[in-house]
Amino acid sequence: MGVTFSSLWSRLFSKRETKVLILGLDNAGKSTILYRITMGAVVASAPTVGSNHEIYDYKGVRFGLIDLGGQSSLRSSWSQYFADTEAIILVIDSNDAARLSLAKTELQKLTKADELRSSLLLVLANKQDLPAEEGRLTPAQVSEALGLTDLREREWQIMGCSALTGLGLMEGMDWLVTKLEAK
Numbered sequence: 253m254g255v256t257f258s259s260l261w262s263r264l265f266s267k268r269e270t271k272v273l274i275l276g277l278d279n280a281g282k283s284t285i286l287y288r289i290t291m292g293a294v295v296a297s298a299p300t301v302g303s304n305h306e307i308y309d310y311k312g313v314r315f316g317l318i319d320l321g322g323q324s325s326l327r328s329s330w331s332q333y334f335a336d337t338e339a340i341i342l343v344i345d346s347n348d349a350a351r352l353s354l355a356k357t358e359l360q361k362l363t364k365a366d367e368l369r370s371s372l373l374l375v376l377a378n379k380q381d382l383p384a385e386e387g388r389l390t391p392a393q394v395s396e397a398l399g400l401t402d403l404r405e406r407e408w409q410i411m412g413c414s415a416l417t418g419l420g421l422m423e424g425m426d427w428l429v430t431k432l433e434a435k
């Protein structure tokens with residue numbers, strides 16, 4: 253009980269940053285999601301080279317949200333950021349069925365990384381505002397393609413979202429807060 257209380261205390265009141273990495277393939281919508289959450293607006297941004305770091309206080313948790321570039325040449329440097337990561341937000345372009353197997357390969361690398369062993373995993377099936385008739389997949393289809401139900405010993409959740417409309421984003425943050433408080 254003492255341990256639980258002190259970890260809650262440190263998270264809620266010391267304003268220690270809870271490190272969250274926002275990862276996913278290029279064009280998935282990571283930076284758009286970052287700024288939609290932290291600024292409440294859609295901010296146009298060029299493909300990320302390097303990282304964007306924003307602090308976001310939400311429901312008593314001080315999130316340190318770190319958005320990394322997803323281009324193939326940049327993905328090999330993701331691991332430099334892994335230490336002390338409490339949660340990964342994996343952003344998927346639900347309209348890019350052709351690259352879901354590549355996204356799955358990247359997810360498998362993340363799940364094998366020792367430093368991410370105890371990180372929570374929130375998968376955001378982004379771009380749900382696009383029409384299903386034109387090939388946009390549902391969160392259930394994205395989950396199936398990524399093989400999420402095969403993940404063992406990891407707390408994960410998938411949610412549909414749209415960085416353009418804001419749909420689903422705060423529900424994702426709520427899930428993180430709930431799981432972090434239970435840690």
Ligand SMILES: Nc1nc2c(ncn2[C@@H]2O[C@H](COP(=O)(O)OP(=O)(O)OP(=O)(O)O)[C@@H](O)[C@H]2O)c(=O)[nH]1
Pocket residue numbers: 276277278279280281282283284285297298299300301320321322323378379380381382413414415416417
């Ligand atoms: N329709 C739609 N477009 C989106 C959504 N989210 C992002 N986009 C668009 O997708 C494109 C890529 O968005 P970014 O946020 O730059 O993607 P990223 O994942 O940060 O890409 P990298 O920095 O290259 O890794 C932009 O044109 C966005 O406007 C969404 O929810 N719906």
Ligand SMILES: [Mg+2]
Pocket residue numbers: 282283284298299300319320321322
């Ligand atoms: Mg970006």
